[in-house]
Amino acid sequence: MSDCDVAIIGAGAAGIAAARVLVARGFAVQVLEAGARVGGRAFTESTSLGAPFDHGASWLHDAVPNPLTPLAEAMGLTLHKQGRRTKEGLMIDGRRASDAERLDYLRAIEAAEAAFEASTADPDRDCASVLPEGPWRATVAHWLGNIINGAPLHEISVQDYVAIDLPGENWQVAEGLGALVARLAAGLPVRLNTPVLAVEWGGLPVVQTPEGALRARAVLVTVSTGVLAAGGLRFAPDLPDEVMAAIQGLPLGLLSKVALRLAPGALELPAFTRFECRAADTADAPMNFMLRPFGRDHAVGFIGGAQAWALAREGTAAAEAYFRTELARHLGAATVQAALLPGATATQWAEDPLFRGAYTHAIPGAAGARQVLRDAALAGGRLRFAGEACHPTHAATLGGAWASGAQAAEALVRQLRDPA
Ligand SMILES: Cc1cc2nc3c(=O)[nH]c(=O)nc-3n(C[C@H](O)[C@H](O)[C@H](O)COP(=O)(O)OP(=O)(O)OC[C@H]3O[C@@H](n4cnc5c(N)ncnc54)[C@H](O)[C@@H]3O)c2cc1C
Numbered sequence: 155m156s157d158c159d160v161a162i163i164g165a166g167a168a169g170i171a172a173a174r175v176l177v178a179r180g181f182a183v184q185v186l187e188a189g190a191r192v193g194g195r196a197f198t199e200s201t202s203l204g205a206p207f208d209h210g211a212s213w214l215h216d217a218v219p220n221p222l223t224p225l226a227e228a229m230g231l232t233l234h235k236q237g238r239r240t241k242e243g244l245m246i247d248g249r250r251a252s253d254a255e256r257l258d259y260l261r262a263i264e265a266a267e268a269a270f271e272a273s274t275a276d277p278d279r280d281c282a283s284v285l286p287e288g289p290w291r292a293t294v295a296h297w298l299g300n301i302i303n304g305a306p307l308h309e310i311s312v313q314d315y316v317a318i319d320l321p322g323e324n325w326q327v328a329e330g331l332g333a334l335v336a337r338l339a340a341g342l343p344v345r346l347n348t349p350v351l352a353v354e355w356g357g358l359p360v361v362q363t364p365e366g367a368l369r370a371r372a373v374l375v376t377v378s379t380g381v382l383a384a385g386g387l388r389f390a391p392d393l394p395d396e397v398m399a400a401i402q403g404l405p406l407g408l409l410s411k412v413a414l415r416l417a418p419g420a421l422e423l424p425a426f427t428r429f430e431c432r433a434a435d436t437a438d439a440p441m442n443f444m445l446r447p448f449g450r451d452h453a454v455g456f457i458g459g460a461q462a463w464a465l466a467r468e469g470t471a472a473a474e475a476y477f478r479t480e481l482a483r484h485l486g487a488a489t490v491q492a493a494l495l496p497g498a499t500a501t502q503w504a505e506d507p508l509f510r511g512a513y514t515h516a517i518p519g520a521a522g523a524r525q526v527l528r529d530a531a532l533a534g535g536r537l538r539f540a541g542e543a544c545h546p547t548h549a550a551t552l553g554g555a556w557a558s559g560a561q562a563a564e565a566l567v568r569q570l571r572d573p574a
C-alpha cells in the first residue's frame with residue numbers, strides 16, 4: 155500500500171510544475187519541501203527594501219516562449235518588457251563609453267559566441283580556451299562567465315554553453331517572479347519544513363522524513379545538483395555511477411545580488427538604468443548594476459563567480475562595502491555616499507544547504523550530463539529527476555526548471571498508467 159502516487163521532493167519551480175500536472179491528471183501527490191516557503195530559487199520578499207525584491211530569478215528569459223509568461227499574463231501581473239542588450243550603461247575608466255566603444259563591446263560578445271559555436275566538435279573543451287583575443291577579452295569573459303553563468307569561462311563546457319540557447323527578450327515582473335511561482339503553488343499539497351533525509355528505491359519507493367516514512371508509487375527529485383552532490387539526500391541503494399557523474403558534472407555557479415535603498419530624491423535616473431564597467435584585466439571583477447527597477451528607490455548590484463563566493467563567506471557588511479566601492483567607479487565616491495541609505499540586503503544562495511549556489515553550468519567534458527540526469531528512470535521508471543539542471547536548452551533558468559518539472563510529470567503519468 156502506498157501513501158500517495160507521487161512524492162515530489164522540493165517545492166521550487168520544477169516541483170510545483172510537476173505537482174500541477176499530476177494533480178490535474180487525478181494523481182495523489184505529496185510535495186515535500188525542506189524550507190519554510192515554496193518557490194525555491196524564485197523568492198520575492200518586500201520587507202527588506204519596502205517593495206518586491208527578487209532574491210533569485212527576476213527575468214523571464216526568452217520571454218515569449220517561456221512557459222511562465224502566459225501564466226503571469228493570466229494573473230494580470232505587470233511586465234516590464236526589455237529588448238535585447240544595448241550596453242547603454244557601459245563605463246570605461248570612470249567615463250561613459252562612446253557609441254563606437256559600446257558597439258565594439260557588443261561585437262566582441264558576438265565574436266565570442268560565434269567562436270563558441272564554431273568549437274563544439276569533440277572532445278568538449280572549456281569556453282575560455284576558444285575566447286578570441288582583443289581589448290574586450292577580460293570584459294567579455296567576466297560578462298559571459300561570472301555574471302551570466304556565475305562561473306569563470308574556463309570552468310564551463312563549450313558544448314553545453316552553445317546548447318543553452320536563450321534568444322529573445324528578457325522581461326521582469328513588478329510583483330516579483332518569486333511571487334508568481336508562489337501563487338502558482340496555491341492549493342497544491344505541499345508540506346513545508348519537511349526535509350527528505352533519504353530515498354529508498356530498491357522496491358516500492360520510500361521517502362524518509364523526520365516525521366516518518368512515506369511510501370509512494372513514484373518519486374520525483376527536484377533538489378539542486380549542488381544539494382545532491384553534497385549528499386543532502388541519501389539514496390539507498392546508492393545512485394548509479396553514471397547518474398552521480400552527471401550530478402557532479404553540473405555544479406552550481408554563484409550569482410549574488412546586493413541591494414541598497416536610495417535616499418529620498420537621490421539619483422534622478424530613469425527606471426531600469428544599467429551600469430557596467432569595462433574590466434581592467436582578468437583580475438578585475440566589476441559589479442553590474444541596475445538602478446531604480448520599476449522606478450523604485452532600489453539599487454541592485456550583481457556579482458558572480460569567485461568574487462561572489464568570497465563575499466558570501468565574508469558576509470553582508472563586506473558585500474555592502476564592495477557594492478559601494480564598485481558603484482563609485484560609475485558615480486564617484488561622494489555621490490555614492492550621499493545617494494545610498496546605510497544597510498544592505500545580500501542574497502544568501504551560497505551558504506544555504508538547500509541550494510548551494512545559484513544555477514548550473516556543465517564542466518568541460520560533461521556536456522551530456524543534463525541528458526543523463528533527465529533520462530535517468532531508476533526503479534523501473536519510478537524514480538526520476540527534474541529541475542533546471544535537466545533542461546536541454548533552457549537550463550539554469552526558471553522557465554527551464556518549470557518545463558523540466560512538467561515533462562518529468564508527464565513521463566510519470568505514462569509510467570503509472572502503463573507500467574511496463
Ligand atoms: C541569484 C539568482 C538569480 C537568478 N536569475 C534568474 C533569472 O533572472 N531568470 C531565470 O529564469 N532564472 C534565474 N535564476 C535561476 C532560477 O532561479 C532557477 O533555475 C530555478 O528557480 C530552479 O528551480 P528548481 O525547481 O530546479 O530548483 P529549486 O528552486 O532549487 O527547488 C528545489 C527545492 O528543493 C528544496 N530542497 C532542497 N533539499 C531538500 C530536501 N532534502 N528535502 C526537501 N526539499 C529540499 C529546496 O528548498 C527548494 O525549494 C536565478 C537564480 C539565482 C539564485
